[in-house]
Amino acid sequence: GAGVSQSPSNKVTEKxxxxxxxxxxxxxxxxxxxxRQSLGQGLEFLIYFQGNSAPDKSGxxxxxxxxxxxxxxxxTLTIQRTQQEDSAVYxxxxxxxxPPGNTIYFGEGxxxxxx
Amino acid sequence: DQQVKQNSPSxxxxxxxxxxxNCDYTNSMFDYFLWYKKYPAEGPTFLISISSIKDKxxxxxxxxxxxxxxxxxxxxxxxSQPGDSAVYFCAANNYNTDKLIFGTGTRLQVFP
Numbered sequence: 001g002a003g004v005s006q007s008p009s010n011k012v013t014e015k016x017x018x019x020x021x022x023x024x025x026x027x028x029x030x031x032x033x034x035x036r037q038s039l040g041q042g043l044e045f046l047i048y049f050q051g052n053s054a055p056d057k058s059g060x061x062x063x064x065x066x067x068x069x070x071x072x073x074x075x076t077l078t079i080q081r082t083q084q085e086d087s088a089v090y091x092x093x094x095x096x097x098x099p100p101g102n103t104i105y106f107g108e109g110x111x112x113x114x115x
Numbered sequence: 116d117q118q119v120k121q122n123s124p125s126x127x128x129x130x131x132x133x134x135x136x137n138c139d140y141t142n143s144m145f146d147y148f149l150w151y152k153k154y155p156a157e158g159p160t161f162l163i164s165i166s167s168i169k170d171k172x173x174x175x176x177x178x179x180x181x182x183x184x185x186x187x188x189x190x191x192x193x194x195s196q197p198g199d200s201a202v203y204f205c206a207a208n209n210y211n212t213d214k215l216i217f218g219t220g221t222r223l224q225v226f227p
Contacts, residue, residue, distance in 0.1 A: 108156075
């Protein structure tokens, strides 16, 4: 597609359930990012994939969070045993992956509410 | 450790006047800086960027200024328009990676 596509756009889940969020990056983009924005907060880096390199997972807040990227394209962010503090908008972004000066492009986000 | 800081959570400006949004960073390895704009219920969109080899970049009504010695950058919007009302995020990265570190954002409101 023309832009970064994320699904679902909205998800309400019960505390303790697992959720999966999906991201389709812009075609040809080798770098993929996950960020999240909690209510009233800034953009928090979660994880970054670049080509075949090992992902930078330094932003994942706990071991309940994991992400994978299959075939260098689609990515799935998984949150296990969700907690209320996980409620946020999860934003995926992609870029050509050729620093410096590389602009990243965001999707519309997946709004997660844990009740 | 907040490497990119936007100390003003909100700013209110009259239409036609200049809006100045500020951003400070702590990591001297950062060499590329960007501003993103975010409307409610949408993803952030790229606005303007600047490399550390420059101290100014202009694009229409938007100008970004970089003061490397002070580790400070600012976004100027002139003249401000009601459609500019949004949250503005400052972001930075360094040469070796395109992982962007974002600030906490400044909510700009432009009133008639």
